[in-house]
Amino acid sequence: MTSTIDAGVCGFIGLGLMGMGMAKNLLKKRQHHLIIWNRDTGKARDLATAFPGRVTVANTPKEVVSTAQVTFSMLSTLEASAAVFEGPDGVLAGTGPSTAIVDCATLTPERMAEMATQVEEKGAIFLEAPVSGSKGPAEQGTLIFMCAGDKALYERVAEDLDAMGKARYFLGAVGAASRMKIVVNMTMGGMLACFSEGLGLAKAADLPLEDLLEILDGGACACPMFKLKGPHMLRRSYDAAFPLKHAQKDMRFAVELGDKLAQPLPVSAAANEVYKRARQQGHEDDDFSAVAEVTVHHDKQVNGGAANGKAGRA
Amino acid sequence: MTSTIDAGVCGFIGLGLMGMGMAKNLLKKRQHHLIIWNRDTGKARDLATAFPGRVTVANTPKEVVSTAQVTFSMLSTLEASAAVFEGPDGVLAGTGPSTAIVDCATLTPERMAEMATQVEEKGAIFLEAPVSGSKGPAEQGTLIFMCAGDKALYERVAEDLDAMGKARYFLGAVGAASRMKIVVNMTMGGMLACFSEGLGLAKAADLPLEDLLEILDGGACACPMFKLKGPHMLRRSYDAAFPLKHAQKDMRFAVELGDKLAQPLPVSAAANEVYKRARQQGHEDDDFSAVAEVTVHHDKQVNGGAANGKAGRA
Amino acid sequence: MTSTIDAGVCGFIGLGLMGMGMAKNLLKKRQHHLIIWNRDTGKARDLATAFPGRVTVANTPKEVVSTAQVTFSMLSTLEASAAVFEGPDGVLAGTGPSTAIVDCATLTPERMAEMATQVEEKGAIFLEAPVSGSKGPAEQGTLIFMCAGDKALYERVAEDLDAMGKARYFLGAVGAASRMKIVVNMTMGGMLACFSEGLGLAKAADLPLEDLLEILDGGACACPMFKLKGPHMLRRSYDAAFPLKHAQKDMRFAVELGDKLAQPLPVSAAANEVYKRARQQGHEDDDFSAVAEVTVHHDKQVNGGAANGKAGRA
Amino acid sequence: MTSTIDAGVCGFIGLGLMGMGMAKNLLKKRQHHLIIWNRDTGKARDLATAFPGRVTVANTPKEVVSTAQVTFSMLSTLEASAAVFEGPDGVLAGTGPSTAIVDCATLTPERMAEMATQVEEKGAIFLEAPVSGSKGPAEQGTLIFMCAGDKALYERVAEDLDAMGKARYFLGAVGAASRMKIVVNMTMGGMLACFSEGLGLAKAADLPLEDLLEILDGGACACPMFKLKGPHMLRRSYDAAFPLKHAQKDMRFAVELGDKLAQPLPVSAAANEVYKRARQQGHEDDDFSAVAEVTVHHDKQVNGGAANGKAGRA
Incomplete structure (x- = not known):
């Protein structure tokens, strides 16, 4: 038996060296339907092909966030993160009261806190979740998640994190994980x-x-x-x-x-x-x-x- | 069948945290008779008691070196090493043309070279053999030996080193191991x-x-x-x-x-x-x-x- | 004979350890009428008393800037500088096409560039002019001015800088002096x-x-x-x-x-x-x-x- | 009127970049007759020519020390110092109960202490006196002497040090000056x-x-x-x-x-x-x-x- 979330729609933004392995583990080990976005659309289509019927390729980050119950984001730089978060097609534009964001990027504590505040001002919830581990552990599902922010969201995505990693820690208010x-x-x-x-x-x-x-x-x-x-x-x-x-x-x-x-x-x-x-x-x-x-x-x-x-x- | 050396008399000087475990492994895994010396005679007698008929307690380092075919030395400081090496009862005083010294202490390359020269001037041979590993590996026989000096001596004591350690390296002229x-x-x-x-x-x-x-x-x-x-x-x-x-x-x-x-x-x-x-x-x-x-x-x-x-x- | 500027109205903001000495040297060695502002109004009134008929105490930084032909600013921290620069009564609020700002604070190059841009967007001109020297040189008029930004403004205030300092350097675009x-x-x-x-x-x-x-x-x-x-x-x-x-x-x-x-x-x-x-x-x-x-x-x-x-x- | 020492024979060893200027100042400002030695004999002869009747060129450091009432030594490296100090023609070989050595080299405290002990074992006295200052101050007589060792000797050579330097300090037992x-x-x-x-x-x-x-x-x-x-x-x-x-x-x-x-x-x-x-x-x-x-x-x-x-x- 799967929970509502488990069977629900999950968003994933960023299919780089790390994100691709993470998304695949979510698809393999969980029953989610994934709605995904990546700057390089080819990679997104590859993933959809590899998991027929399980993946929808969105046109914008906004579309992902406004569709999914929980969205994971894995972007490698502060610049890439900002580009996807802001703007009319961005994550924030799609954020509403029912949105839940799990950001796995490595940013500064200050930037994470800023993003969390903007998300929360729209009534949504935010979890920062940077990881220890690189490409190999991402593919093998052996990442370590350092989490901070919304505790309830942390618990809600626990099984998802366990599908992608071998350990997870909840460390307090947003910024602590970074x-x-x-x-x-x-x-x-x-x-x-x-x-x-x-x-x-x-x-x-x-x-x-x-x-x-x-x-x-x-x-x-x-x-x-x-x-x-x-x-x-x-x-x-x-x-x-x-x-x-x-x-x-x-x-x-x-x-x-x-x-x-x-x-x-x-x-x-x-x-x-x-x-x-x-x-x-x-x-x-x-x-x-x-x-x-x-x-x-x-x-x-x-x-x-x-x-x-x-x-x-x- | 054991080789002449294997069945021979082996010297061991210094039964501290490291040396005791090393000597025990020599006794357990090899057929040597050990002639030993330690500043604290009690420890030496304890070892003799634990391996009846296998161990002789010498009165001086000189006695060890002049009796044994190969002598291992494991002293923890430059001062302790110098005290045992020099003087009328010391290692050097007992050194003659048939002596072979394997010094496992961590000293400076300069000091090791000086000791080697003094030993060689008496016609004897010298191997420096400091170890990686502390008390536990010494007891478990999983030290790593870094060796330099007389290559033939290195080969002669290979099985002894393997009784005390899990790996050994020959690195060149005396000083290289230090x-x-x-x-x-x-x-x-x-x-x-x-x-x-x-x-x-x-x-x-x-x-x-x-x-x-x-x-x-x-x-x-x-x-x-x-x-x-x-x-x-x-x-x-x-x-x-x-x-x-x-x-x-x-x-x-x-x-x-x-x-x-x-x-x-x-x-x-x-x-x-x-x-x-x-x-x-x-x-x-x-x-x-x-x-x-x-x-x-x-x-x-x-x-x-x-x-x-x-x-x-x- | 004095130039138009020399006989004109000069603004001075910030009468701390450094600013007080600088303002006094301007009054002693130049013919300017000074319009001044300081967070602690007492210090401003003291200066006005010491130089009767030569000094006007303004109610806000805005008033200084909108009255003076050139305004010198000497504030000790990034926070003090920001507080005086921004807001409805601040320096920027009083800035218009005829404004000229000489900022002597030690800030980051980035902050100086930001302030310069904001001032220039109002058609005004900006010179950054941090100093080498502390309280003593400020009183003795032996500061060293490191300047960058508007070259014409640098030349216009040359005699003022020489009244407060013993040397001055023009180093290029805003940021270089910081x-x-x-x-x-x-x-x-x-x-x-x-x-x-x-x-x-x-x-x-x-x-x-x-x-x-x-x-x-x-x-x-x-x-x-x-x-x-x-x-x-x-x-x-x-x-x-x-x-x-x-x-x-x-x-x-x-x-x-x-x-x-x-x-x-x-x-x-x-x-x-x-x-x-x-x-x-x-x-x-x-x-x-x-x-x-x-x-x-x-x-x-x-x-x-x-x-x-x-x-x-x- | 000059003291016995002043009119006496003073030794000087080492006429390098520093020593030459020092020796000249001794000759100009004091009435000493100098007995000198330098590895490069040419420099020694030049000095003797420049001060006719005031300078004797010795054949060995030993000759300097055994002739002079006080000998100044100024050698630039530990190696040069050791070469001049030791050996059958060296400083130590010439040292007797009436010898006084002032060593101005920069050596380790340990080496200075060793030399002092060797000198004192022959009944002689020793002052270490390294200097602050390079070629220019040596020529101009504006060195600073840091002295330690025999206090009486320090006082005896006070006027000599003042001829070569502008200040001198007595700092305690040998080693302190180094x-x-x-x-x-x-x-x-x-x-x-x-x-x-x-x-x-x-x-x-x-x-x-x-x-x-x-x-x-x-x-x-x-x-x-x-x-x-x-x-x-x-x-x-x-x-x-x-x-x-x-x-x-x-x-x-x-x-x-x-x-x-x-x-x-x-x-x-x-x-x-x-x-x-x-x-x-x-x-x-x-x-x-x-x-x-x-x-x-x-x-x-x-x-x-x-x-x-x-x-x-x-």
Whole structure:
């Protein structure tokens, strides 16, 4: 037996790297009919084809929101989010007293609070629900949802979140979930910078980097990120899973949040500057593991200056 | 059938937190007779009692080295190592042409090279073999050995290392293993500082820290260290598994190694300063997770100054 | 002989620590009649009394702007500036085609550009003119003006700026002057943090701090700031000449500007975190030299933990 | 009337950039006969020629020390100092009960203490006396002497120090003066890094760097170092007055001293890493103002990567 919601119409906006996997899991594990919108209509039509009779492709975000009982939104940048939220065809234009919005984007706490207020002023309800996890977990349904805002809505969509993720947390008023996401990404960015400095020091000391990866992977520091990124960093291959400019943006958000709260973050601030140097060197659109291009000195043999700089070496 | 070495006499010096587990694994998994020495003789006698007929308690380190075909040494500090190595009753005094030393301590590359030279000047052979892993892995035989020095000795003790550890690496001339160990511990110290700043920012933002631990443990940053240390850090319980002063010493070694190699390490250097602040605040002998006492502001409600400091909070 | 402007009516808004000295210099060195407004009307009346027949006290900022040929504005915070600029009685409400605004506040480049646009949309002209120098130079007429925006207005008020300052620079389009001011204050904040760490290291090493001040003052690092602040820092007396929260705000602006420009600033970012720690410890409203409360460990004798932390001392 | 010492024989070892000016001032302002030694004998002979009848050129440091009543030593590196101090022709070999050594080099406190002990074991007396000031002040006799060790010797050479410098301080037991010197150079190195980041941010923001130099020189941050180095940094001309590798060595000494004293130095440590990056880039032998090559991004127009990195610029 399915609940009214379960059998009802569910909206989904944003079928990017993350959103596509999430929408598919909703379709596979739940009985919803989905009404969807994506900037690139082709992707939306592909999804409708893959799940015949289960999906309606809307012409505008407004149409999605005004039709669905609950709408999930998964947009990757502040700009994309704003473009879809505002305007005559946007989410807000379609929002009425019976609307329920679950926004899974990673935005600032301030922006989330602003959107929530605008939605609530129309009598609707809002849940912020940024996720931990990238493309793989989105496809496998193993995301982690950090939620804040309308508690009743959180409970209403619990089974939907469980279809897309392996865990979920309710953290309080809108903004709290974005703050938690910022904390998580700050920790992640700092860790990768430390790992990257480890590679840099090992390289400078002529130690075998493959062995370092194995040693780390066998000990207390072993984590999926090092296992995944390490080999790519040794090969200097930085296809973007998580673009460096986005990772650095989250570091910046964290340092700014620390500023508001008078919370010093000296290590994370130092890491932030390293990511900024990577941007300065042109790695904005590479994966954030391209931080290794700043911390690992690959060219020491060929670079005269560097060789000179190593004169003091024992 | 056992090899000559296998059935032979093996020396073991240093039965501390790490050494005791290592010696027991040698006794359990190999057929060696062990000749042992420990500053605290009681521990040595306990081991002899636990393995009747298998263990001889020596009166001096010199006696161990001059009797055993291969001697393993596991001493926790530079001072302890020097005290046992030098002097009329020390390791060096017992070293002769047939001696083989495997030193598992974490020292500087310079000190290891110095010891190796002194041993080699007596016609003996030397392997440096610092480990990744603490008390638990030592007991479970899951250490990782980073080895450098005499390659033939490395091969000769391969089965012994495998009895105590799950992996081993040969990295080149003496010094290389200590350098690798420094890189590993620098990465670890930096990571824990980043994690600790994550806790600090979450605390300042009034986010539930237990949830943060779970979220991190479910994602790309999940690692045994966070899982082990995190709950203790929330309870502010810092019984020393790895004393902060030792962790900071390794960070210092790393920054100094970077200095010799003209390798900048801005994030690790920032983390080093945070550990130094923890020392300044009196946490030298606590576990290195006491870095959280610097990065997490526990007293914000009761501290007038801090409350004042939070005036700018949104 | 005086020019039309010289003999004309000049507006002045904001008679705080800086503005009062500036207005007095305008009255002393120029022939202007001043129309003034200040939130605290008492100060405005005092000025009118001190210069009989030369000063009119307006009821609103709007009245100042709509009467004067050129209006100088000197407000200390973004909030004070916004309060005076906006609203039915504000600067913008009084702005018309013949209005000329010279804003001497330290704001963000973005805010300055926004204000300029609003003023220009009414057909008026705008010059941003933040200053280097504090209360003393304002009284002595030795400020330095960093100007950007309307070049003709810059030339028109040249003699006025020279009455209040000893130097002036025209730097380009609106925003450039605020950026220059941010660069100057970042450098200043970083320098004071370095100086403060020098005091901290000297203190920890039991060196006489008074001698350190003299030695620095006799060498290549001698600067008015160290000479002025140093003795106060030794006495731990932090009456606010430049409040720490404002100094840290400027450091934050600088780090954010670096972020926009992909310009890493690792030393300034580290200094920023030290100022944030000072805020956390309750020094927001103290002078920014209270950064010494973070970097100098005054209580080492009495603090058991600290004494413990110094165990390694030679 | 001159004292016995004044009319006596004074030794001087080391006629480099600093020592030559110092020795000349001793000859000009005091009545001493000088017995001198320099690795490059030509310089010693030049000095003897310039002051006929006043100078004896010795064949070895030992000869200087065993002849002179007081010997000043001014050697630029730890290596040069050790080479002159030790060996059969060295300072120590010539030291006897009537010897008095004033060592003006910048060494570590530990090395100074070691030398003092060796000298004192021969019944002689020792004063450490490192200086603040470079070639110019040495020539002009405006150095600042930081002294520690034998107080009576300090008083005996007071007039000599005053001939070479404008100020002198007695700071306690041997080591204290070297520590003070380290504090001074750490402050200086940190300040120059902050200044250099100011130039970098101004450059990235397209602000006129010449104006920035003037603005800083007109305000609270004005110091001889910025005035001297600033224009060279804009021209990227880094002839070494104070080689970067020596400046970075002093930063390292400072960070290590902080380590011994459990004194965190986050800003100076960050600056140290920036100087290390400058070494990595090959600027070891340039003036320490070459730190600007790390902090100022000169090639933004021509470097494709950098241009890309600036995509986010407003």
